[in-house]
Amino acid sequence: MSGHLPVAEGAATRRAAWRLIRADGRAFALSLVLNALAAAAGLAGPWLVGRIVDDVRAGSGTGAVDRLAIVIALCSLAQFLLARYARYVGHRFGERTLARIREEFVDRALALPASVVERAGTGDLTARGTSDVAAVGTTLRDAGPEVLTSLVQAAFILGAVFVLDPLLGCCGLLGLVGIRFALRWYLSRARTAYLAEGAANSALTEVLSATASGARTIEAFGLQQRRARASREAIEVSRRARMRTLFLRTVFFPWVEVCYVVPVVGVLLVGGLLHAHGVMSLGAVVSAALYLRQLSEPLDQVLMWVEQLQSSSASFARVEGLAAAPRTAGGSSPAPRDDRIDVRGVRYSYDGGAQVLHGVDLTVRPGERLAVVGPSGAGKTTLSRLLAGIDRPDAGSVTVGRVPVADLDPEQLRRQVVLVTQEHHVFLGTLRDNLLLAAPDADDGELLAALGAVGAEWLAALPAGLDTRLGEGGHRTDGSQAQQLALARVVLADPHTLVLDEATALLDPATARHTERALAHVMRGRTVIAIAHRLHTAHDADRVAVMAHGRLAEVGTHEELVAAGGAYAALWATWHGDRENAAEQV
Numbered sequence: 001m002s003g004h005l006p007v008a009e010g011a012a013t014r015r016a017a018w019r020l021i022r023a024d025g026r027a028f029a030l031s032l033v034l035n036a037l038a039a040a041a042g043l044a045g046p047w048l049v050g051r052i053v054d055d056v057r058a059g060s061g062t063g064a065v066d067r068l069a070i071v072i073a074l075c076s077l078a079q080f081l082l083a084r085y086a087r088y089v090g091h092r093f094g095e096r097t098l099a100r101i102r103e104e105f106v107d108r109a110l111a112l113p114a115s116v117v118e119r120a121g122t123g124d125l126t127a128r129g130t131s132d133v134a135a136v137g138t139t140l141r142d143a144g145p146e147v148l149t150s151l152v153q154a155a156f157i158l159g160a161v162f163v164l165d166p167l168l169g170c171c172g173l174l175g176l177v178g179i180r181f182a183l184r185w186y187l188s189r190a191r192t193a194y195l196a197e198g199a200a201n202s203a204l205t206e207v208l209s210a211t212a213s214g215a216r217t218i219e220a221f222g223l224q225q226r227r228a229r230a231s232r233e234a235i236e237v238s239r240r241a242r243m244r245t246l247f248l249r250t251v252f253f254p255w256v257e258v259c260y261v262v263p264v265v266g267v268l269l270v271g272g273l274l275h276a277h278g279v280m281s282l283g284a285v286v287s288a289a290l291y292l293r294q295l296s297e298p299l300d301q302v303l304m305w306v307e308q309l310q311s312s313s314a315s316f317a318r319v320e321g322l323a324a325a326p327r328t329a330g331g332s333s334p335a336p337r338d339d340r341i342d343v344r345g346v347r348y349s350y351d352g353g354a355q356v357l358h359g360v361d362l363t364v365r366p367g368e369r370l371a372v373v374g375p376s377g378a379g380k381t382t383l384s385r386l387l388a389g390i391d392r393p394d395a396g397s398v399t400v401g402r403v404p405v406a407d408l409d410p411e412q413l414r415r416q417v418v419l420v421t422q423e424h425h426v427f428l429g430t431l432r433d434n435l436l437l438a439a440p441d442a443d444d445g446e447l448l449a450a451l452g453a454v455g456a457e458w459l460a461a462l463p464a465g466l467d468t469r470l471g472e473g474g475h476r477t478d479g480s481q482a483q484q485l486a487l488a489r490v491v492l493a494d495p496h497t498l499v500l501d502e503a504t505a506l507l508d509p510a511t512a513r514h515t516e517r518a519l520a521h522v523m524r525g526r527t528v529i530a531i532a533h534r535l536h537t538a539h540d541a542d543r544v545a546v547m548a549h550g551r552l553a554e555v556g557t558h559e560e561l562v563a564a565g566g567a568y569a570a571l572w573a574t575w576h577g578d579r580e581n582a583a584e585q586v
């Protein structure tokens with residue numbers, strides 16, 4: 001499907017992340033402070049062990065060692081409690097931010113013009129709203145707080161080694177630089193390799209299951225050799241893909257392990273030398289070695305989450321992409337001066353493809369009934385979408401009261417022009433909720449009057465009247481009830497113009513009868529542009545517009561056009577003849 005929804009660029013994604021952090025800045029700052037305190041408490045252990053070493057060497061007794069050991073235990077307890085509270089605050093921040101992302105997503109999705117959603121396909125929007133938001137949620141709930149805690153811990157640990165001795169700190173940095181290289185090397189290859197492994201596995205499964213399910217056909221046509229060759233090839237591709245990811249893991253993980261050990265070895269060597277020259281106490285060397293040994297824990301955590309962070313940042317870019325999608329007009333358009341609809345020189349093509357409307361001119365006078373007829377593919381539906389403001393012309397204009405229809409915000413638009421089709425949606429919620437969509441300020445009297453106007457007699461049988469829940473788990477509306485509900489919404493929106501896409505053409509006869517009565521009421525006193533698939537609609541209209549090959553071929557009354565002997569006369573003769581033949585056969 002063309003017309004994909006946009007994906008946010010790197011800079012836009014970072015700005016959005018920063019905006020979300022600022023929106024709950026206090027919680028984020030509190031989580032940072034708590035993490036810092038927990039990390040600081042965690043630093044006490046190795047330092048005190050160093051002190052114990054020095055004290056014992058200086059000849060202190062067991063009493064001093066015990067006291068320091070108790071302090072170590074207390075610091076560990078403090079670290080545990082602070083880290084737990086930091087995680088709690090981090091999770092709360094994550095949940096609130098996730099809720100904010102979800103709300104923004106819904107707002108943005110609702111502001112998307114219908115045409116954009118149609119072009120992009122609802123699948124893309126649904127995937128962004130479900131799996132992508134869920135991936136971001138996992139990061140905010142789990143990965144985010146863990147990574148934040150680990151990064152703060154790592155920074156404090158490294159800082160502590162620098163405070164002990166800058167030279168020993170440099171040994172720690174050496175390890176980090178090594179891990180950074182390892183990570184860059186791994187990440188630049190891992191995505192492609194794992195995608196290839198997934199694709200190879202899918203292909204292998206496909207080949208094997210097709211071979212198994214088509215075993216009889218394979219036997220009948222003597223295709224065993226060919227299938228065996230295809231299976232061998234798929235297995236070979238899969239083997240190579242697995243070997244590739246195995247190779248990446250066998251390089252990356254040992255490399256990281258070495259990067260953990262090298263700084264400790266470096267500290268012991270350099271520290272040992274410094275101690276031998278009397279520059280540093282043995283306790284400080286022990287502390288530095290313990291710190292760097294501790295560094296592997298937070299770094300392991302970060303590495304464990306790094307792929308999740310990568311994939312969720314891609315998801316976040318897709319979720320944020322909606323911010324850059326076109327939006328329906330935002331209420332700044334001037335109010336239409338009157339109810340006249342003008343189509344001037346309109347050209348239109350779907351997604352930059354071939355032009356389907358080639359310069360259409362048409363004026364619809366207030367209160368008139370205009371039928372648009374023409375062969376399939378002539379452009380009737382396209383014109384109706386432009387008239388209803390769903391699409392915007394590539395050239396020319398479609399205006400109501402001299403204001404472009406597509407510029408009107410939804411609130412204004414539904415008071416001017418409403419497209420009535422055969423597709424109706426009943427929203428989960430009460431009958432009242434379903435009606436208030438069209439007129440949020442309407443009172444119960446107006447809602448009941450609208451339902452009465454479209455002949456919704458089934459209202460009387462509902463258990464809780466307007467408060468009855470509709471849809472899943474509530475009252476199930478049938479086709480004609482859903483249609484009446486849609487028409488009641490039109491009554492409430494009270495537009496001066498209806499664009500009817502032959503609302504009854506595909507309905508079963510009983511539903512069609514109900515709907516026609518309701519429609520007749522709804523049409524009263526309004527301008528009606530009917531996309532007529534059956535010519536009797538055209539016969540009853542004030543004027544008929546005939547479309548052919550994306551152009552308006554003729555416009556006039558039924559009688560004028562029949563008398564003119566053109567395209568409409570031919571259509572009418574065919575239709576009329578068919579009907580008479582059909583009647584004779586009956």
Ligand SMILES: Nc1ncnc2c1ncn2[C@@H]1O[C@H](COP(=O)(O)OP(=O)(O)OP(=O)(O)O)[C@@H](O)[C@H]1O
Nearest residue numbers: 350353356374375376377378379380381382383533
């Ligand atoms: N979503 C779309 N994407 C691309 N081309 C489209 C799309 N919808 C319609 N078209 C093309 O635009 C042209 C006009 O189609 P349109 O549906 O407006 O004609 P129509 O007169 O309403 O036909 P019908 O009576 O069969 O509904 C056709 O060539 C059609 O293939």
